[in-house]
Amino acid sequence: MTTLTGPGTLGSPTAPARPDIFAAHEQVWDRIARYSLLTAIFLSGWGLLRVGQINLTFSDLAFLVSFTISGLRGRLSATPFRSLTPFWLTGLVMMLGGLFIGSVVNGDPLRWVNIALQYTVAFLFIPVLLMQQEERIIRTAPLIFMLGITCSEVIGIAASFFLTFHDTLHWLGDGFITGNGRLGSMAGQPNPNGAVVAFSMPMLLYAMRQRLIGAVGGFACLILLLWGLMLSASFTGFAASLMAIFVTLLLMGVRYIFRLGLGAMVAAGLFLASGAPLPKAFQERVGNAVESGDIDQAGTFINRSQLIQEAWGFAEDNVIVGMGVDQYRELSAYDNPVHNLFLLIWNEGGAIAFCGLILLLGLLCLLAANGLRIGRDRGAMAVAVVLVFLVYTLSYPHMYSRMWVMPVMVALAVVYTPRRAARPQGSVRLIYARPVGPQPLPEL
Template sequence: MISSETLKRPRSSLESAEFFCVVLGVLFSSFASLRHPGASFTVSDFFITFGLLFRFIRAIPLYPMQAASSMWWLGIAMLMTGLLIGSIAYGDPVDAVVVLIQYFFSFVALPLAILGRPHKEAVLLAKMGVMSVVISCLVGLGAYSIGYNGGHRRQLALVAGNNRLTGLTDNANAFAAIIVLWFPVLWYLGLVRAYKMITFACFFALTFTGLIFTSSNSNLAGALISGAIYLFLLGKFRIFFIWSAVFAVTAWVGVTFADKILPQKFVERVLSPLQQGNIEGVGTFSDRAELMIEAWRFLPDYYVLGMGAEQYRELSSHDLPVHNLYLLLANEGGLMSLMGLLFLYLAAITYATLAGPDTPHRTAARTTVITATLTFAALMVSFTHIYHRAYLVPWIVSIGLLYSPMRPDWLHKAQARGGT
């Protein structure tokens, strides 16, 4: 049995270094601009890697999601195996290795680095993640306000050539998705009073403004759906009606005074087509629809044995991957890969459902994880492979909020054996 003195012992230097690295990894997670120009390896990945190495020296957290961990590991194994088999049969094994390494880092290394922490540490990581996207919004909006335009720059554009906000992410749609994925975590921090109300209001207003300036119709819809799910699952209908009224008033003001208060790109790309009932004119809807139709035509030939990782663009008449993760995985990795992704979603929801009574703010944490999972799942109808860590960190950080306030079981066992 572990004594209370053991649980309250001072943090060792190795633990401090490990947690510091993970904190920096989460803080830099939305700064995709800060990366090696020739590889998809960011500053955030650098810190996460060292944090994970330091953690492995102490103990390996094989069950970071407790009873749901096996389902998570099974899911990522199925996803990667489907892609590997397809690549061996039809595709290029070299391309497969690159993709599989990325998926391994995102769905195996990240959870091992972030999950299984005391609640206080989990909340700090959540705050660092929200601060990450807040900083990115501030930098991007600051550049936009002085008329800066990054043109065709591939890194640190801040504002794309078409006047859409990219922040420190270098892609407007990706930046919008990252903002939306952090919303449930931000709402959790406000709900449990981890932020003062004025801080929460300022952060939410700033990030929502950043979302508007990205002019991303699909992610704006995702934000509205995410908010509705969160309020519904929370079960506090008075809050639901209050926020519904706030949204209705905000929408009315936005539509009525659009030319004065909304960015011109948002009006042209999102608002005007919706007002005119021209769905095909909303963003790149028609182009993506053509890719999805093509993917459905490929599917009968590849749903059992996929075409292999990164092979869709080689076979497509458009020379592009389909912007729908489910169709892309079903074609490149077969139904095995697609089912693996669904197992990942199920693992997160199962973990939330099984959260014990000692979980701090259990209702809020459950609501946050389920909302984050469903939001992630909904946004993936507009994205290709999602192994970039900026998309995964908010989801995994939200899952970390479910852990009990005490040190995790795997660390207890390590200490009992004489570990640090």
Template structure:
């Protein structure tokens, strides 16, 4: 039995991720709902940051607690490292907040981090491979729905709300952020490629989702999103090389290039002006807010010199900055607000995601899943350079789910039937 009470299933019983159904418990169904709703950041309260996904998480926690099904070690052997990273991050912010009398802001920020990094893993992680694959497929489906909703807003709705489409016609969709929406598209692509490579998703699913995700990324006009997508595909090929994956990627790239050349109208204007022109000219100033973000980063480096041991406290950077805004770089923000201790805590959190996939990367049966985890971790590390605090569920749920995929493999491998039992 697994930590959540679901019966582990043999690897061979999971062709295309469909054969043996996961446990049909209310807690699992609520976990699927929580994962599906996680990219839909728009569905939240106005008073505090509490999303529709969070409601499903709380309900799942209540059911699982009642059933005694909460996992003791959601990330297996790396759970202790994960908890240590959280404690270091929180302690650094606490010390800085106490020193600068920012207790109220500390409470708000740490409540969000505790929910994302401690409670969400209890619902999403620590499950059997069969259940984790269902959760991953639910996430990909949700990202596809988010992209389709954004396309409908841009191409059908005459005057879409600014929550979904920006002033310069960049797609935000239900994520409500352009770069993060594009990153979600890259994450969905990586998950689907990894599952297909591992035999846990069908080719037709990849063929249907790929154009939607690719066009959605273009509609965001995000250089960061394009970089994440390219990194995701490239790293998947590096970590889990195979002939069929290379053929598929080359064929897909050739098809996209041919369509874009033959039908220029298919390439959104916002992608052409914000991404292609900047790449062609080699000028980052054509890519939107690069200069403004660089000024915040330079300011953050200057302010950090005096705050290496004791930071300025949670949410205090915007109060000190001459630009009245937090630096959109999580590493620098945590260094300023929580000192080196918080920054090291973030690094430890990311290191907790390495042992499980690295231990399976050399095994051909598990390589696709391990590559998915490592690639999502790399995308997450890259995206931390583009936004402030990272407790939003639309990003942490995919990260936790990616780690969970690889953490499910050892448990799955131990229960694999022997050759004699297979022929019995």
């Protein structure tokens, strides 16, 4: 029996209360931290809203505000995954350590610093903050994320009616609406746009199942998300969305599949009866591949497969010491990193970094699967969201952006944040609050 053991008591009832610099306006600061976190979740898929040209988005700023206040208030979880936390930290240290060794020997250590900070925020700071939130806040987090992506799609869809690539190029970049008519919306590029839609699908189904959103509102969000997905013309996003919907419905139960399946059939019938054409970019990049069964017609699949073949050729020379952070792009004949996280980490960080990545992903799968024992609906959402993340590890380079990690941690937090009574007034505050995390694991 493998059990996640809880930490010991972190404070003594007889210990004197530590001074709290926020005591005079504690409710105000708590609200600022709470709403900053919800804002960060809402905007986590809006990669276009960033500070200058650096990888610091408005979502990151809101998250840092919440993290700072929560840290000063002693509201961070020292062990977000309970007894699995040492394994999680080991995986993260191994991955970053392998990349560091490769960067020192073959690359530029300064580039490693940037990557290390990004991965630390995504894979450590986010769960440290999320896993300590109250249940009533975390319960609505999937709805907040889904509504953020829906609003992004609304903006993109509306813009596509009135604006062209040349109209948006100066203000919103070349990814909001691409030259061939694909829609990136506020995600900034079409492929990430398809990814955040795929993440949103199981969260929408969960929100409808838990009555966090009404049937009419949920159906409207579903239509907008599917519309944005088609305009993004992302084959990976289309495939990941279908898998996420199928897995979520399958794990939630047969009756739920029948009810939503009937609604989907009615919606599809109405669309076909209307005679409305598919977006041209979607038909060229996705529709033709589906109709013919030839994956070579799926967008840039051929180019990505060439990068993967090249990466396999590099791999045997980077087993012990990798080539270093961002060195793959410089050594590649195609001037691009391989769109496969496993091969990229292996080549840039060697076997040590690769084993760290495998450990992290393995823990994500274990936590999601164990969630089915805790709550069927919550576990189904977590499994589907982690599945989408795994799909994109096979088709994307480094995944430290918060648009990749935030939905995964939100889904896991919904599963593992227990219901707790409200904090009584005048209670002693701890520098490090009691951590919240997973429950006992099944027998292995």
